[in-house]
Amino acid sequence: MSQNSITPDEVRHVAKLARLALPDEKLAELSGQLGAILGYIGKLSEVDVSGVEAMAHASGLVNVLREDEVRPSLPLEKVLANAPEADPPYFKVPKVLGGDEDSAG
Amino acid sequence: MLDGRCAGLGFLRTGKVTVALIDTISGARKAIASKAVSSVELTRSVLDRIGALDGEIRAFNEVWADRALATAKAVDEGRLSGPLAGVPIAIKDNLCTSFGKTTCSSKMLANFHAPYDATVVKKLEAAGAVIVGKTNLDEFAMGSSTENSYFGATRNPWDTSRVPGGSSGGSAAALASSMCCAAIGSDTGGSIRQPAALCGLVGLKPSYGRVSRFGLVAFASSLDQIGPFGWTVEDVAAQMNVIAGVDERDATSVPTAVPDYLAELEQPLLGLRIGIVKEYALGSGVDGEVSAAVDAALAVYKKLGAELVEVSLPHTEYGIAAYYVIAPCEASSNLARYDGVHFGHRTSTPARDIIELFSNSRAEGFGDEVKRRIMIGTHALSSGYYDAYYLRAQKIRTLIKRDFDEAFAKCDVIACPTSPIPAFKAGEKSGDPLQMYLCDVFTVTCNIAAIAGLSLPCGFTGGAKPLPIGLQLLGPAFGEGKLLRIARMYEREVGWSVRRPTLSAQQA
Numbered sequence: 001m002s003q004n005s006i007t008p009d010e011v012r013h014v015a016k017l018a019r020l021a022l023p024d025e026k027l028a029e030l031s032g033q034l035g036a037i038l039g040y041i042g043k044l045s046e047v048d049v050s051g052v053e054a055m056a057h058a059s060g061l062v063n064v065l066r067e068d069e070v071r072p073s074l075p076l077e078k079v080l081a082n083a084p085e086a087d088p089p090y091f092k093v094p095k096v097l098g099g100d101e102d103s104a105g
Numbered sequence: 106m107l108d109g110r111c112a113g114l115g116f117l118r119t120g121k122v123t124v125a126l127i128d129t130i131s132g133a134r135k136a137i138a139s140k141a142v143s144s145v146e147l148t149r150s151v152l153d154r155i156g157a158l159d160g161e162i163r164a165f166n167e168v169w170a171d172r173a174l175a176t177a178k179a180v181d182e183g184r185l186s187g188p189l190a191g192v193p194i195a196i197k198d199n200l201c202t203s204f205g206k207t208t209c210s211s212k213m214l215a216n217f218h219a220p221y222d223a224t225v226v227k228k229l230e231a232a233g234a235v236i237v238g239k240t241n242l243d244e245f246a247m248g249s250s251t252e253n254s255y256f257g258a259t260r261n262p263w264d265t266s267r268v269p270g271g272s273s274g275g276s277a278a279a280l281a282s283s284m285c286c287a288a289i290g291s292d293t294g295g296s297i298r299q300p301a302a303l304c305g306l307v308g309l310k311p312s313y314g315r316v317s318r319f320g321l322v323a324f325a326s327s328l329d330q331i332g333p334f335g336w337t338v339e340d341v342a343a344q345m346n347v348i349a350g351v352d353e354r355d356a357t358s359v360p361t362a363v364p365d366y367l368a369e370l371e372q373p374l375l376g377l378r379i380g381i382v383k384e385y386a387l388g389s390g391v392d393g394e395v396s397a398a399v400d401a402a403l404a405v406y407k408k409l410g411a412e413l414v415e416v417s418l419p420h421t422e423y424g425i426a427a428y429y430v431i432a433p434c435e436a437s438s439n440l441a442r443y444d445g446v447h448f449g450h451r452t453s454t455p456a457r458d459i460i461e462l463f464s465n466s467r468a469e470g471f472g473d474e475v476k477r478r479i480m481i482g483t484h485a486l487s488s489g490y491y492d493a494y495y496l497r498a499q500k501i502r503t504l505i506k507r508d509f510d511e512a513f514a515k516c517d518v519i520a521c522p523t524s525p526i527p528a529f530k531a532g533e534k535s536g537d538p539l540q541m542y543l544c545d546v547f548t549v550t551c552n553i554a555a556i557a558g559l560s561l562p563c564g565f566t567g568g569a570k571p572l573p574i575g576l577q578l579l580g581p582a583f584g585e586g587k588l589l590r591i592a593r594m595y596e597r598e599v600g601w602s603v604r605r606p607t608l609s610a611q612q613a
Contacts (some may be wrong), residue, residue: 006484018437019444019460019466020476030480036539043426044497047504057327057357058506058555059314059582064356067548079219082448091446093394096458105484 007033108329116431125570126281128605130192130340137191138500139179144191148235151193155237155284158608163259164196164269166281167205168238176235187330189347190233195285197276198239199246200331201320202226209246209322210254210275213449213470223320224352225289225331232347237285240275244472245440249544252535253474260531262606263306267528270300273334282608287344288334293325294428295523295548297332298560300536305562305604307341307592308334310548312582313555316360318351323433326357328428328552337560337602338593342366345585364586374587375596379406380416380516385547391525392590398402398564398574399522405598405611406520416512416519420504423564428549429496429542430485437482440475443467445580477538506554513581518591521547523560523575547577556582561592562601573601 006014008027011034015022022030080086085093127133127147136142141358142150159165173193179185196202199217208214212310222230229236236444243253251259251274259292261267262282268354269278272292282290290297301308309332316331323329333445346367351360381403403413421508444453445466452465471479483505512519524544534541556579563576574594580588596602 003404008255010484012480014480014487015486016457016464018476018479019441019463020165020471021188021461021464021478033477033538034318034480034484037429040539040542041430041481041485041494043423043429044501045421045493046499047420047497049497049500049504052500052503053498055503056499058502058553059312059357059359061314061357061359064272067360071421073125081220082217084445084449084451090507093446093459093462094456096462098455 006031007036111119112506128280128286128404130189130343131335131337132288133192140519141352144177145174145287147191148173148193148237151237151285155419158282158284161260161265161608162262162278162282162284163257164275164282164284165195165238165581166208166210166219166241166256166275169205169236172204173235173237176230180233180235185233186484187227187231187233187342190299192234192287193237193285194229195237195240195279195288196226196229197242197273197290199242199291199322200226200239200289201322202239205239207239207322208255208350209245210256211240211472211475212255212471213443215255215450217448219320221320224354225315225348226320226399228348229289229459231395240273240279240288242275243272244438244475246272246291246293246323247474247478249295249299250529250534251275251278251300252531252532253472255472258531261528262608263305263572264528266530267452267572268303268475268531270303270524270528272296274300276334277301277306277308280304280306280336281454281606282540283605287340288461289331289344289348290334291321291329291331292552293328294432294552295545297334298548298558298575298577299545301334301560302577303573305526305573306334306336307338307561307602307605308332309341309345309550309589310551310558311345311349311585312557313552314357315557315585316348316585317350317358319352319354323439325432327435328432330552338596339367339370342370342589345482345589349585361583366586366589368594369586370590373409374517374590375410377406377411377518377591377594378516379403379413380512380519381413382421382512382519382521383415384419384421385521391522392527394566395522395525395527395574397518402563402576402595403520405595409514409594410599414516416515418505418512418550420501420506420508423501424505424550424553425542427498427548428502428545428553429481430494431502431553432447432485433478433482434495435482437479437486440471440479443470444472474538500552505550509550509554509556517580517587519579521577521579523547523577527566527572527574546608551579556580557585557588561596563595563599564601565604
């Protein structure tokens with residue numbers, strides 16, 4: 001099945017969707033590795049699943065509700081403590097080339 | 106007992122303290138209660154042992170010496186008590202702790218300080234446990250060998266040229282080299298049971314929802330569970346008594362009452378029916394010594410009065426394929442949060458736009474296996490492929506769950522090898538991700554079906570450096586109590602749990 005192999009161009013597309021910068025020289029290797037995995041996963045198409053419901057998780061719990069009460073949340077300094085860069089109360093991102101002052105903030 | 110060392114007979118001389126090797130919870134509790142050793146002395150001996158051995162084993166990402174000694178002192182002074190009081194324990198470095206770092210063995214989180222404690226960590230500390238440090242793992246718990254760590258691979262204490270299994274390989278190796286008395290791991294597709302098997306330990310993957318996942322860094326949220334390692338079934342039961350239970354901070358934790366897992370441990374199960382899976386015998390590539398050890402364990406159960414019954418899990422051959430769709434799909438979604446903005450690694454390369462900042466930060470912060478799984482998941486969820494992969498895998502999940510329900514109508518427990526092979530050589534499989542995945546054949550369906558699974562030692566390979574072999578017992582959801590009792594029946598009869606690896610630094 002063609003869906004079970006993956007071309008270097010498709011790898012590039014998936015990497016883009018996944019927000020992973022990928023140098024061109026890795027494309028061939030990855031297309032081989034991912035192709036082998038997808039080829040194996042292709043086994044799933046052998047199974048007759050007509051009339052079978054999909055199961056997102058198997059514990060059987062549904063709609064776990066609680067009262068909508070305000071509770072303490074993390075203090076701002078803890079929220080920002082791990083940020084690569086912060087300008088309290090904001091997370092800060094670097095100025096991007098070609099952007100104006102607003103998009104740099 | 107071949108070249109193994111017996112608990113209580115080993116001594117470690119460090120120049121500071123000389124205490125008999127204590128590396129079990131029950132041993133530690135007895136020694137502290139009888140004042141044979143203080144909690145501080147025990148903790149110091151464990152820290153010394155880490156100092157002497159961990160250069161070779163590399164089980165720990167971080168050791169909390171001062172904090173551990175302070176906790177131990179509180180136990181000695183009667184300020185801290187509980188069922189694990191004074192017991193040195195190691196925890197996997199994907200459990201959030203408000204002290205120290207929480208790295209998931211990833212460059213992405215190499216400097217991440219969690220703002221809160223995981224519920225399990227809070228429970229352990231409230232029970233008096235002395236957390237000695239955080240252990241290495243395959244990056245974000247993705248792997249079966251603990252080679253995919255940004256900080257370097259962990260080695261197997263039974264043969265340091267081999268892997269300890271994974272992804273909780275650091276926790277398993279720390280306990281197997283007696284650098285703690287108990288350890289906590291997490292299991293998404295076998296990450297507690299397989300390293301337990303490869304390191305000669307008892308390891309339990311509780312039923313989904315039995316233990317709170319709050320503060321466990323998410324890999325695949327519908328599959329992840331936290332669970333304990335011990336040298337003995339009793340030690341695993343003792344940890345379950347502390348960590349199990351519903352948690353309002355984890356809406357997927359289940360409010361089923363938690364039994365006292367220690368209370369009935371010594372009661373054998375009368376009329377025990379052990380299920381042998383027909384499909385597991387066919388071309389599963391099980392190593393000869395592993396299958397001989399598992400057969401010998403089944404013979405022990407028969408001698409104890411158990412009946413072996415054949416059961417069928419017809420969708421066995423699709424388990425790994427379904428797992429390697431579901432887990433990467435959930436991972437690709439969970440790991441989308443690492444964006445180089447809110448926390449974690451950020452690239453220093455100037456970016457043209459914000460997308461490039463994300464993409465470069467993620468490319469630099471994640472290792473190869475994590476990237477592969479994110480890409481498999483992204484592909485399987487993408488337009489045009491969703492129905493063929495993700496939706497189909499979820500339907501097969503229903504069928505796998507149904508298979509187990511039908512099997513457990515005929516037996517109390519299913520027995521099989523934990524891993525088809527004993528510990529393999531470091532580097533042997535790291536170049537071929539699919540081959541590594543195929544080793545998970547006996548463990549992944551347990552997570553897919555949300556049931557309970559346990560691995561316990563059932564023998565060793567021959568040769569100059571005997572390697573442990575694990576027997577896996579699978580039981581229905583929330584049947585941990587029964588599972589532990591069944592494991593204990595075998596352990597009491599055979600008792601592999603007194604064997605210890607011989608480590609070079611000990612011989613010196």
